[in-house]
Amino acid sequence: MDERSAVVVGAGVGGLAAAVALVNAGWRVQILERHDRLRADGAALLLWANGVRALRALGMGAALEAIAVRQERGTGGLRTPDGRWLIKMSEPEERGEGLSGTAVVHRQDLHEALVAALGDAATIRAGATVTGVRLGDAPAVKLGGETMTADLIVGADGISSIARSTLDNHSRLVGAGRVAWRAVVPRFRAPEVADSGETQGSGRRFLSADLGAHGVYWAAEARGSVRPESTAGQLDLLKRWFAGWHEPIGQLIAATRPEELMQHPVEYLDPLPRSFVHTGATSGVALLGDAAHAMTPDLGQGACLALEDAVTLGVCMGGRAVPDGLRRYEALRRPRIVKMTKMSRRVGGVFAAQGRFVVPLRTALLRGIPDKTFAKGAAALTDWTVPEA
Numbered sequence: 001m002d003e004r005s006a007v008v009v010g011a012g013v014g015g016l017a018a019a020v021a022l023v024n025a026g027w028r029v030q031i032l033e034r035h036d037r038l039r040a041d042g043a044a045l046l047l048w049a050n051g052v053r054a055l056r057a058l059g060m061g062a063a064l065e066a067i068a069v070r071q072e073r074g075t076g077g078l079r080t081p082d083g084r085w086l087i088k089m090s091e092p093e094e095r096g097e098g099l100s101g102t103a104v105v106h107r108q109d110l111h112e113a114l115v116a117a118l119g120d121a122a123t124i125r126a127g128a129t130v131t132g133v134r135l136g137d138a139p140a141v142k143l144g145g146e147t148m149t150a151d152l153i154v155g156a157d158g159i160s161s162i163a164r165s166t167l168d169n170h171s172r173l174v175g176a177g178r179v180a181w182r183a184v185v186p187r188f189r190a191p192e193v194a195d196s197g198e199t200q201g202s203g204r205r206f207l208s209a210d211l212g213a214h215g216v217y218w219a220a221e222a223r224g225s226v227r228p229e230s231t232a233g234q235l236d237l238l239k240r241w242f243a244g245w246h247e248p249i250g251q252l253i254a255a256t257r258p259e260e261l262m263q264h265p266v267e268y269l270d271p272l273p274r275s276f277v278h279t280g281a282t283s284g285v286a287l288l289g290d291a292a293h294a295m296t297p298d299l300g301q302g303a304c305l306a307l308e309d310a311v312t313l314g315v316c317m318g319g320r321a322v323p324d325g326l327r328r329y330e331a332l333r334r335p336r337i338v339k340m341t342k343m344s345r346r347v348g349g350v351f352a353a354q355g356r357f358v359v360p361l362r363t364a365l366l367r368g369i370p371d372k373t374f375a376k377g378a379a380a381l382t383d384w385t386v387p388e389a
């Protein structure tokens, strides 16, 4: 088959991983990114076993070993604000594939590793904002007055995807009524974090994880909408909201500088797009990552699923005609995505619960779950393997 060409819209983790997968499958790829320079928003990422496996399938096992901080067995889990453990998380069993359990990476490191994996086989055009996607027999992307055609267009343009809005008028972006904050505190200023994991109070949550040489990553969530205060004001608010919670929570908030804090509304797609693909006569469009299935971050799986999407797309586009490959991609991804988005909403409902009656009930219920059962449930969610061609 002649070398085929793809245009990938968006150089986030999903778009870059899709580009690597397509390059590995023999495609010529052009990536269009609206920002003037490539950058990774969002501090750090927890990579579960499925995300790790997807990166290894992209040929990035060694690169991952170099940038990932492995979460040691038994150091994570769920706690109450007074520091008592509800669940101690153990890693899923090793599959003899090296770094297979949970790992944390700095997003910028992952970004750079993905760009390095592309080599010369892909070009990245920064400062290129896609203004529309044309469907029909010969799909194309529009960049202002310019139109670009390709055998495959990949819409990896995130939660407010322009590609999705062209392909589908069914899905809606819904606010979860929660706000998330994230930061990385540099090593020299960060307190020791012996145990990673999440602490759950009434309508508020706090997560921290050691990020090796980078320092410590933390993320907090609270019910409500985006706060209008300056980042310094938001930090003051977080100090008050999390006052009295076990350390190092207060120490981490106190050590964070305003310019290190990021705030995001928590949003998700509901319903999902009717289809993640559009097929033309010989070409087509695929949605991938948050563009296809933005979900609440309750499972910490959005980027892991984007990596799964990317690997699957590469497998499907290997030797097939594009429309056939896209139909196979849709068939492989939809059941998994439907299951994970439902689970994320369910878990979010439990973890974000608030109230004098509901929270003690949640605590009692979680305490009643044996650690092994919880770990088994988590392992079932991450149980994904590279599909057959």
Ligand SMILES: Cc1cc2nc3c(=O)[nH]c(=O)nc-3n(C[C@H](O)[C@H](O)[C@H](O)COP(=O)(O)OP(=O)(O)OC[C@H]3O[C@@H](n4cnc5c(N)ncnc54)[C@H](O)[C@@H]3O)c2cc1C
Binding pocket: 009, 010, 011, 012, 013, 014, 015, 032, 033, 034, 035, 042, 044, 045, 046, 047, 051, 128, 129, 130, 131, 156, 157, 158, 159, 161, 162, 180, 181, 182, 219, 264, 288, 289, 290, 291, 297, 300, 301, 302, 303, 304, 305, 306
């Ligand atoms: C608080 C929080 C914590 C999270 N933690 C985790 C975690 O621990 N583990 C995990 O797996 N997931 C996590 N996620 C989810 C994860 O961040 C996302 O699922 C993931 O970043 C999606 O990647 P993406 O490439 O699909 O989209 P994005 O990362 O949003 O990338 C989209 C790219 O497209 C570009 N773009 C957008 N529009 C255009 C346009 N018109 N033209 C050109 N370029 C465009 C953007 O600039 C961007 O570079 C978390 C999410 C949140 C909110």
